[in-house]
Amino acid sequence: xxxxxxxxxxxxxxxxxxxxxxxxxxxxxxxxxxxxxxxxxxxxxxxxxxxxxxxxxxxxxxxxxxxxxxxxxxxxxxxxxxxxxxxxxxxxxxxxxxxxxxxxxxxxxxxxxxxxxxxxxxxxxxxxxxxxxxxxxxxxxxxxxxxxxxxxxxxxxxxxxxxxxxxxxxxxxxxxxxxxxxxxxxxxxxxxxxxxxxxxxxxxxxxxxxxxxxxxxxxxxxxxx
Amino acid sequence: xxxxxxxxxxxxxxxxxxxxxxxxxxxxxxxxxxxxxxxxxxxxxxxxxxxxxxxxxxxxxxxxxxxxxxxxxxxxxxxxxxxxxxxxxxxxxxxxxxxxxxxxxxxxxxxxxxxxxxxxxxxxxxxxxxxxxxxxxxxxxxxxxxxxxxxxxxxxxxxxxxxxxxxxxxxxxxxxxxxxxxxxxxxxxxxxxxxxxxxxxxxxxxxxxxxxxxxxxxxxxxxxxxxxxxxxxx
Numbered sequence: 255x256x257x258x259x260x261x262x263x264x265x266x267x268x269x270x271x272x273x274x275x276x277x278x279x280x281x282x283x284x285x286x287x288x289x290x291x292x293x294x295x296x297x298x299x300x301x302x303x304x305x306x307x308x309x310x311x312x313x314x315x316x317x318x319x320x321x322x323x324x325x326x327x328x329x330x331x332x333x334x335x336x337x338x339x340x341x342x343x344x345x346x347x348x349x350x351x352x353x354x355x356x357x358x359x360x361x362x363x364x365x366x367x368x369x370x371x372x373x374x375x376x377x378x379x380x381x382x383x384x385x386x387x388x389x390x391x392x393x394x395x396x397x398x399x400x401x402x403x404x405x406x407x408x409x410x411x412x413x414x415x416x417x418x419x420x421x422x423x424x425x426x427x428x429x430x431x432x433x434x435x436x437x438x439x440x441x442x443x444x445x446x447x448x449x450x451x452x453x454x455x456x457x458x459x460x461x462x463x464x465x466x467x468x469x470x471x472x473x474x475x476x477x478x479x
Numbered sequence: 480x481x482x483x484x485x486x487x488x489x490x491x492x493x494x495x496x497x498x499x500x501x502x503x504x505x506x507x508x509x510x511x512x513x514x515x516x517x518x519x520x521x522x523x524x525x526x527x528x529x530x531x532x533x534x535x536x537x538x539x540x541x542x543x544x545x546x547x548x549x550x551x552x553x554x555x556x557x558x559x560x561x562x563x564x565x566x567x568x569x570x571x572x573x574x575x576x577x578x579x580x581x582x583x584x585x586x587x588x589x590x591x592x593x594x595x596x597x598x599x600x601x602x603x604x605x606x607x608x609x610x611x612x613x614x615x616x617x618x619x620x621x622x623x624x625x626x627x628x629x630x631x632x633x634x635x636x637x638x639x640x641x642x643x644x645x646x647x648x649x650x651x652x653x654x655x656x657x658x659x660x661x662x663x664x665x666x667x668x669x670x671x672x673x674x675x676x677x678x679x680x681x682x683x684x685x686x687x688x689x690x691x692x693x694x695x696x697x698x699x700x701x702x703x704x705x706x707x708x709x710x711x712x713x
């Protein structure tokens with residue numbers, strides 16, 4: 255267990271260092287999300303009341319699409335110079351790599367959300383009528399739901415010829431319950447019309463189930479040829 | 480400079496055994512029933528034309544490729560179970576281009592539970608590089624990258640070294656230095672498998688030349704045959 259966390263943290267630190275130096279994923283995600291915010295704000299010109307109903311969908315779809323960029327980058331850098339082989343032949347546990355990658359993606363997507371949310375608030379003139387603090391668990395659980403499956407399916411698709419296409423094809427259908435939970439919870443909090451508790455519990459359950467499944471299966475994915 | 484842990488010499492009594500090894504990629508058979516036994520503490524040069532199955536054999540010994548059928552035993556265990564005793568150097572560098580050599584080795588050392596920088600600096604010096612070189616590996620020359628790749632492979636002081644074309648794009652002087660380093664490792668009791676097209680570099684260094692052709696070991700000799708074409712021996 256000690257070695258699992260020590261290797262997880264070493265791999266996470268290495269990934270953050272690589273991203274800091276290359277900024278491949280962060281730049282691409284930021285520009286993509288920025289475009290989505292600007293294009294949507296020009297396409298619709300909603301009143302504040304209408305915004306509360308639609309922005310939950312807009313914001314999470316924007317983050318989902320942007321996350322795919324980061325997820326593809328995560329494993330692509332392990333394939334350059336076949337560095338992943340060095341991990342595969344080491345005694346390091348497979349789950350340490352998976353956890354580090356998922357945590358790294360969580361940090362990158364979380365950073366994106368922290369930077370983009372104020373823009374959404376300004377462009378759509380948002381003000382929550384429900385308990386705004388509940389947006390924090392929704393963001394944390396929702397982001398983890400996206401990155402845990404995304405990291406797993408990105409690892410599955412990384413050695414396929416058309417990985418950029420494969421990842422959304424695998425990830426989006428399985429993320430539907432999570433996206434539904436995120437959008438409904440966000441809308442419920444923004445409009446204050448109903449409680450978001452059910453959707454938060456759904457997100458928590460989704461996270462527990464898929465994190466467990468991904469951890470159980472990742473070893474087979476890593477060592478597959 | 481010694482680059483081996485002296486206490487590890489007691490572990491070097493095992494050997495590598497492959498039995499009826501077949502590896503197919505779709506309909507193409509890269510290995511067609513390789514059966515061989517390799518003694519511990521010897522230096523084996525694996526030679527053969529492109530497509531002979533040398534790299535596939537090495538990847539199978541490293542545990543990176545599962546055989547379609549047949550068995551591989553490394554020191555009496557499967558390659559995965561024996562991973563601490565295996566050092567593998569591939570044709571690509573297996574290094575992160577954006578990090579310096581020391582940063583790379585520091586990370587890989589953690590995977591093997593090696594703490595501190597001492598061992599990393601020791602192996603970097605052993606391959607003739609400067610541990611303080613801050614340049615990212617992506618800016619290294621091909622020869623420096625090969626040396627750093629060798630440093631990564633020997634970082635955890637493995638009993639068995641699997642080296643895939645370590646001299647490609649390396650100048651003759653550096654290649655001879657690498658051979659001298661490998662000889663000293665063999666003398667320290669390590670078992671070395673080295674795939675190369677430059678057989679002449681290993682004359683006097685390798686204990687045995689293993690000749691592969693069309694996925695099979697066709698011959699094992701103690702020296703390069705005199706009738707071996709000179710241009711192939713270079």
